[in-house]
Amino acid sequence: MLKEKKYYDGFAEYWDGQFTSRAGRNFRNRKLLFLRECLDRVEGVVLDVGCATGFFTSRLGDDKRVVVGVDMSEGMVRYAGDKHPDTRFVVCPAELLSTKFGDVDCIFMMGVFTLDSAAVLLGECRKVLREGGKLVVITGNGLNFYLRFIYNLLYPTLPARLSTVNSLESTLARYGFRVTRRKVFHLVPFMVPDWLFGVCKFVEGKLEGSFLVSFLGSIIGVESVKVGKNL
């Protein structure tokens, strides 16, 4: 986690640049739409765990619900706070969520969950959520060819990090969450041409555009409800 934290600390501005292309905007907006559906009837306190630069945190609050951004990276939280001064952001690793929060109505977690950390992460979510609270997990689709390729390069000793809809659902059930909605976000056809035909460009030595999005374009989202009380 420390290695990832260091990486994300210096990454905030670059992260937002990944979503400026048509493919990038489309990718983000489809996740936003899914989250809006999931949060439709949610009131009270919602945590956006792994909020990064606060794009989703700042768009999902209304007069009935407050969305708080949570991220382990100080750099991301600083950047998010400057960009969205009316939204609250807190530095906290997902593994220690219960040291700062309790009795929340909903948690959504995007780009944070991996199967090998499920026990800790879902355990923390259970502690922090009220009875009947909602948990939405959005993560990479383990059946996606590009994602598998990249993960195999990055984590050759940890092939079990990636979830599929089925493995995510059964893991959620094992930790006391009843699945209520599922979605697979497929690569949309124009993402690949965007990447191939140079929507990506180098800006001050860094690659910006839809490169990352093209490759990681297939993700899954599962909405669930906490069942039963905490022990």
Ligand SMILES: C[S@@+](CC[C@H](N)C(=O)[O-])C[C@H]1O[C@@H](n2cnc3c(N)ncnc32)[C@H](O)[C@@H]1O
């Ligand atoms: C891939 S980005 C996803 C950002 C955003 N949720 C989205 O989907 O666009 C992952 C973010 O989660 C944060 N993160 C990763 N692991 C985390 C953890 N264990 N606890 C808290 N934040 C974490 C990183 O610092 C980074 O800002």
